[in-house]
Amino acid sequence: xxxxxxxxxxxxxxxxxxxxxxxxxxKYLTEDNLCELWDKEERPKVCNDHDYPASICxxxxxxxxxTLVNKKEGLKQTGLLNIF
Ligand code: SF4
Ligand code: SF4
Numbered sequence: 306x307x308x309x310x311x312x313x314x315x316x317x318x319x320x321x322x323x324x325x326x327x328x329x330x331x332k333y334l335t336e337d338n339l340c341e342l343w344d345k346e347e348r349p350k351v352c353n354d355h356d357y358p359a360s361i362c363x364x365x366x367x368x369x370x371x372t373l374v375n376k377k378e379g380l381k382q383t384g385l386l387n388i389f
Contacts, residue, residue, distance in 0.1 A: 306356050309365030312338035322349040
C-alpha cells in the first residue's frame with residue numbers, strides 16, 4: 306500500500322508498546338509526517354504490519370481530496386479560479 310504521509314494513523318490509533326493513547330501524535334512522527342523509527346528494530350510490530358487492502362491508503366487519499374477541495378474553494382473566493 307502506498308502511504309501518502311498524512312500522519313493520520315500515527316495520531317488516531319493507540320500504540321500500547323509506546324504508551325501512546327488514541328488521538329495523540331506519536332512522538333516519533335516528524336513534522337513532515339515520517340516515522341523516525343522507520344527501519345529500526347524498536348519500531349512497534351503494529352506499525353510495521355499496518356496496511357490497508359488498497360494500492361493507495363484510503364485515509365491519505367480522502368485527506369488529499371479534502372485538501373484539494375479546500376484549495377479550490379479558496380481560489381474561488383479570490384477569483385483566481387476564473388482564470389483557468
Ligand atoms: S512509531 Fe512510527 S509508524 Fe508507529 S505510530 Fe509512531 S511515527 Fe507512526
Ligand atoms: S493514514 Fe494512510 S496515508 Fe496517512 S500516514 Fe497513515 S498509512 Fe500513510
